[in-house]
Structures are given as structure tokens and as C-alpha cells.
Amino acid sequence: MSITERASGIETSEGSQEMTDRSSANAEELLRELGATLRLSEAEAAELVGEGPSEDQTMIINMGPQHPSTHGVLRLMLELEGETVLRTKPIVGYLHTGMEKTGEDLTYLQGPTNVTRMDYAAPLFNELVFSLTTEKLLGIDEDIPARAQWIRMLLTEINRITSNLLFLATNGMDVGAVSMMLYGWRDREEGLRLLEMITGLRMNHNYIRPGGVAADLPDGWRDAVLTFIDGVPPSLDEYDVLLTGQPIYRERLQGVGVITAQEAIALGATGPILRSTGVPWDLRRDMPYLFYEQVDFDVVVGTYGDCFDRYAIRINEIREAIKIIRQILDLLPPGDYRIQDKKVTPPPRARIDESMEALIHHFKIFTEGFKVPVGEAYMAVESPRGELGCYIVSDGSSKPYRMHIRGPSFVNLQTLPHMMRGGLIADAVAIISSVDPIMGEVDR
Amino acid sequence: MADDVAVEEVATPVPEVERVHGAPVTWSAGQRVLHPSRGDLPAVVRSLRDDDHFNMCLDVTGVDYLTYEADRQLPPGVAPERFEVVVTLMSHRRRERVRLRTQVPEADPTLGSLFDVHPGTEAMEREVFDLFGIAFEGHPDLTRILMPEDWVGHPLRKDQAIGRIPVQFKAADRKDAR
Numbered sequence: 306m307s308i309t310e311r312a313s314g315i316e317t318s319e320g321s322q323e324m325t326d327r328s329s330a331n332a333e334e335l336l337r338e339l340g341a342t343l344r345l346s347e348a349e350a351a352e353l354v355g356e357g358p359s360e361d362q363t364m365i366i367n368m369g370p371q372h373p374s375t376h377g378v379l380r381l382m383l384e385l386e387g388e389t390v391l392r393t394k395p396i397v398g399y400l401h402t403g404m405e406k407t408g409e410d411l412t413y414l415q416g417p418t419n420v421t422r423m424d425y426a427a428p429l430f431n432e433l434v435f436s437l438t439t440e441k442l443l444g445i446d447e448d449i450p451a452r453a454q455w456i457r458m459l460l461t462e463i464n465r466i467t468s469n470l471l472f473l474a475t476n477g478m479d480v481g482a483v484s485m486m487l488y489g490w491r492d493r494e495e496g497l498r499l500l501e502m503i504t505g506l507r508m509n510h511n512y513i514r515p516g517g518v519a520a521d522l523p524d525g526w527r528d529a530v531l532t533f534i535d536g537v538p539p540s541l542d543e544y545d546v547l548l549t550g551q552p553i554y555r556e557r558l559q560g561v562g563v564i565t566a567q568e569a570i571a572l573g574a575t576g577p578i579l580r581s582t583g584v585p586w587d588l589r590r591d592m593p594y595l596f597y598e599q600v601d602f603d604v605v606v607g608t609y610g611d612c613f614d615r616y617a618i619r620i621n622e623i624r625e626a627i628k629i630i631r632q633i634l635d636l637l638p639p640g641d642y643r644i645q646d647k648k649v650t651p652p653p654r655a656r657i658d659e660s661m662e663a664l665i666h667h668f669k670i671f672t673e674g675f676k677v678p679v680g681e682a683y684m685a686v687e688s689p690r691g692e693l694g695c696y697i698v699s700d701g702s703s704k705p706y707r708m709h710i711r712g713p714s715f716v717n718l719q720t721l722p723h724m725m726r727g728g729l730i731a732d733a734v735a736i737i738s739s740v741d742p743i744m745g746e747v748d749r
Numbered sequence: 750m751a752d753d754v755a756v757e758e759v760a761t762p763v764p765e766v767e768r769v770h771g772a773p774v775t776w777s778a779g780q781r782v783l784h785p786s787r788g789d790l791p792a793v794v795r796s797l798r799d800d801d802h803f804n805m806c807l808d809v810t811g812v813d814y815l816t817y818e819a820d821r822q823l824p825p826g827v828a829p830e831r832f833e834v835v836v837t838l839m840s841h842r843r844r845e846r847v848r849l850r851t852q853v854p855e856a857d858p859t860l861g862s863l864f865d866v867h868p869g870t871e872a873m874e875r876e877v878f879d880l881f882g883i884a885f886e887g888h889p890d891l892t893r894i895l896m897p898e899d900w901v902g903h904p905l906r907k908d909q910a911i912g913r914i915p916v917q918f919k920a921a922d923r924k925d926a927r
Binding site: 322707 | 780806813
């Protein structure tokens with residue numbers, strides 16, 4: 306009886322989503338795993354089938370979905386020969402809650418509340434990309450007040466720091482540097498406290514909305530931001546001592562999970578995975594949105610495409626984010642924090658007390674929502690994990706006809722079988738960690 | 750000068766639909782959209798990759814237009830069908846994206862896989878198959894990816910109701926279920 310038959314219907318309902326056993330690892334399957342990016346011919350793949358160990362020398366084991374190093378509910382089926390990983394198949398869907406379907410039943414004002422729960426480590430990016438797409442469809446993308454756009458940049462860069470600190474924490478823990486986990490969470494918490502002060506919530510902020518942001522920056526925000534970004538660089542220097550220059554840590558990561566630029570592009574990988582292979586591609590610089598063309602920052606790239614490069618890129622992107630935030634503090638203009646377009650913006654609170662029409666207007670916007678012209682648009686931003694895209698089809702009503710989020714983690718996960726092939730099972734943990742998948746975004 | 754302009758205006762024929770690799774082009778909110786036919790899609794994507802430097806496939810998704818009543822914004826000559834597969838390509842060299850909308854009929858929801866052109870579409874095509882029931886011919890492993898294997902139906906289709914699962918509370922039968 307094959308693995309598939311045994312598994313289907315008895316323990317799980319994954320059935321044919323699972324990895325097949327070795328005897329059925331025919332040319333077609335190897336073509337899928339290897340040939341896709343290496344451009345093998347079918348004949349070459351067929352030659353590979355006979356090679357390798359026989360079935361009684363390998364075993365297929367499950368890693369996850371409940372495993373501390375799988376960052377949530379990622380399940381990997383690994384075919385092992387001793388400690389060597391031969392084939393890998395990620396199985397996802399354990400966190401699927403139909404958020405794209407839910408999004409079709411929420412108005413454009415309720416939309417950010419929904420999408421912010423996808424990539425829960427970088428929620429502001431989800432809100433941003435949803436708002437940008439809605440504004441594009443409304444045709445008001447040029448009219449958003451400059452202050453609102455700069456506030457969006459400020460918050461997403463703070464969010465980038467907290468997200469990358471979370472990566473440093475979990476990456477440290479996964480390769481055995483447990484103290485790093487505590488430090489990373491500690492520093493991230495400072496960032497979340499700052500976000501809570503500005504938006505009202507630690508996570509799932511619903512702060513960036515179509516038309517601008519929910520509220521202006523609170524009193525004392527500048528000091529709070531400065532305190533935060535002054536506190537991070539000393540910690541980063543500490544991490545350099547603790548991790549970057551430390552021989553054991555480097556041994557765990559250098560040369561592990563290598564992927565080439567050609568493979569990364571073929572597999573659609575974006576973000577730090579693509580940059581680690583030496584491709585200098587960052588949407589903030591190459592296809593600027595908001596006001597990124599007015600700030601000065603470097604795109605960090607790697608050379609070898611290994612786990613260490615991906616670590617180094619993320620830790621240095623924190624430094625770049627701090628550089629951007631300092632410039633934002635100087636450049637942030639006064640003005641409105643949301644567009645004064647009666648169509649999308651509710652009247653101010655004071656007007657509601659004195660005007661019946663304002664009250665009706667306020668009520669209408671929050672119950673029925675505003676109508677968005679017929680059309681479809683795709684917008685994308687550079688999230689800490691890569692290109693985060695949003696595709697909305699509008700039928701002219703106040704709810705999206707179709708709302709799709711292109712999650713970078715979902716696509717990046719496809720690089721796992723390539724990075725893991727031929728590596729050790731201990732390295733598998735480091736490789737999953739370096740891809741930094743957020744399962745909420747993978748499964749949506 | 751004025752004469753020249755007038756002559757030019759008269760001489761210009763009615764502009765035909767712009768085409769890229771045989772696919773008619775429309776613009777939506779300032780973004781370029783190609784409308785290849787179902788049979789042409791893999792070839793158009795391949796030509797875009799080989800000739801026009803669209804080297805990465807960012808996204809493959811679907812739309813079910815069953816209950817859509819507004820204008821579909823299709824170019825002349827493209828007949829609307831129930832399903833649409835939407836592919837987003839990226840060119841790193843040209844720093845631009847292009848979107849491809851392909852009509853897929855309800856009676857035969859299949860089209861050619863892009864796996865041979867961009868292997869990164871593997872998971873995305875599985876997602877479209879899972880949530881819309883659109884089959885990709887030539888895909889190496891077309892199985893459900895997000896839903897359980899024994900799930901019946903394709904949730905993002907418009908004739909699938911939005912989730913309302915009967916919850917078995919003990920007091921449920923005493924209250925009028927909304």
C-alpha cells in the first residue's frame with residue numbers, strides 16, 4: 306500500500322496533495338522538482354530516476370504542521386536517506402480561512418480590517434496595498450494628501466523593522482541561538498508599542514485606509530519614533546557580535562540553502578530571497594510608490610544566495626529603514642491626513658453634532674460604503690517578504706467583486722524543495738527560517 | 750502648419766486595436782492589459798518572456814464573472830465568458846508589469862498550463878484550480894492546495910455561498926436561526 310493510500314481518508318484528508326513514495330517518483334515528478342528550473346529534458350530526467358537509493362533505504366517523514374520551527378502550520382513531507390533530504394514537498398492550507406471570499410462581502414472601508422490579518426507580522430503593508438488599489442480604481446491616487454502618504458511610509462518602515470526583528474528572533478531560535486529569540490522579541494515589542502501609540506493597536510491596525518490614514522499622528526509621536534530608532538542600532542551592533550561574526554552561527558548558515566538568480570526568477574521568488582542571489586530588485590527603488598523616490602536608501606543585495614545572505618540582507622534592511630525614517634522625520638509636511646473628498650471621507654465629528662446632512666452622510670459611508678467605478682487594477686508594494694500585490698475587480702458597487710492578494714510567502718515557499726535538496730535535515734530548519742514564510746499570508 | 754495638421758487628421762485611418770503578440774490591448778486605470786485567447790495564452794506568455802523581457806510571472810489568479818452586471822471592459826472581438834484567468838507578468842529590465850486576461854468558458858474550464866514557461870506558476874495554478882475549478886492542462890501536479898482533498902466544490906465561484914456552517918450548539922434548536 307502506498308503512502309498516499311494509507312494516508313487518504315484515515316488520518317488526514319490531504320490525499321493526493323501528499324508526496325508520493327519513491328517507487329512512483331517517476332520522470333514526471335523529478336522534472337517538476339528539478340527540471341523546471343534547470344531546464345532538463347524529459348530524457349535527462351528519466352535517466353535520473355534510476356539513480357539514488359532504493360526505497361528501503363529512504364523514508365518519508367512529516368515535519369509539521371505542528372512543529373516549532375515551521376512558523377505556524379507549514380507541513381513539509383521530507384524524503385530522507387539517513388540525514389540527507391532528497392525530496393521535499395510543502396503542504397499548505399491549514400490556515401485557510403477564505404479571506405479572499407470574505408473580502409467580497411466587505412465594503413472598501415471594511416476591507417483593510419480583513420486584509421490586515423493576512424501577513425500578521427507586517428499588517429500595515431496589507432492595508433497599504435489594499436488602499437492603493439482602491440484609490441487607483443477611484444482615480445484619486447494622485448490626490449491623496451502628501452502628509453497621508455508620508456505617514457504611510459513612516460508606519461510601513463517601522464513595521465518593516467518589527468517584521469525583520471521577528472525574523473532575527475525566530476531565525477536565531479531555529480539554528481540554536483535561543484538568547485537571540487528573547488532579544489528579538491524584546492526589541493520588536495518596542496516597535497509594536499510605538500505602533501500602538503500611533504494606531505491604537507499592536508497588530509491588525511486598520512490604520513491605513515482608502516483615502517488616507519485613520520487619524521493624524523498623536524502628540525509626542527516624534528519623540529517616540531526617535532526613541533525607538535535610537536534604540537535599535539545599538540541592539541543591531543549587539544546582534545552582530547552575537548550572530549553575524551560568530552563562527553558557529555556562520556557555519557550553520559553559510560553555503561546552506563543556496564539558490565541561484567536564475568532559479569529564483571523562474572520560481573517567482575521576490576524580496577530578500579531574490580536579492581540574496583545578487584539581483585538588485587526592490588520595488589521601492591525600481592518602481593517607486595508613495596514618495597520613495599524622494600528618500601535616499603540602499604538596496605541590500607547578497608552574493609551567494611544562501612541562508613547567511615538572506616539573514617544579512619534582513620538585518621541591514623533594518624538599518625536602511627532607520628535611515629529612511631530619519632529622512633521622513635525631516636520631510637513630513639503639515640496638512641491633511643486624509644483626502645477631503647466627500648465621496649470617501651466621512652465628515653468630521655464636530656460637524657455631525659450640528660448638521661443633519663453630515664450625520665446622514667456619516668451613516669451612509671459606514672453602512673453602505675462608497676461606490677467604486679467599474680474596472681480592475683493591480684498594485685504592489687515591497688513588503689518585508691517581497692512583492693505584495695493586490696488585484697481588485699470592481700463592478701461599480703461598494704464591495705469589491707473580486708479581491709485577490711498576491712502573497713509573497715505563498716510564492717516564495719516554492720523555493721524550499723530546491724534549497725533543501727541534498728542538504729541535511731538540520732539545515733532544513735535553517736532554510737525554512739530563512740524563507741521567513743508567514744502562514745496567514747500563504748493560506749489567506 | 751494648420752494645413753499639415755488637418756491633412757494628417759484626415760489621412761489617419763480609424764485606429765485598429767493595438768495588439769501585442771496577436772493579443773488585443775486595453776488600458777485599465779493606466780495599466781496595460783492584454784487579452785489573449787485561451788489557446789494562445791502560453792504562447793503569448795512565452796513570447797513576452799523571450800522577446801520582451803517579461804522574465805517573471807508574479808501572479809496567476811481567477812475571476813468568476815457569473816453575477817457581474819457591469820461593463821467587462823473587453824476589447825472588440827473578445828467574447829466574455831464566465832471565468833477569467835488573470836496572469837501578471839513582470840519585466841525587471843523594463844521595470845513594468847503587464848496583465849493578461851484570458852476568457853475561459855464555463856462548459857469547458859480548461860486552459861494550457863504556464864508551468865513550462867514559468868515554473869513558479871505551479872502553486873498559483875493549483876490555487877486557481879482549487880478555488881475556481883479551472884484545470885490547467887500540462888500542470889505536473891494539479892491537486893487541491895488550500896482546501897482539503899475531500900472538499901466538494903470550488904469556494905471562490907460565485908454560486909458557492911459565503912461560509913455559513915451550521916454550528917451545533919445545544920441551544921441552537923430553541924432559537925430561530927437567522
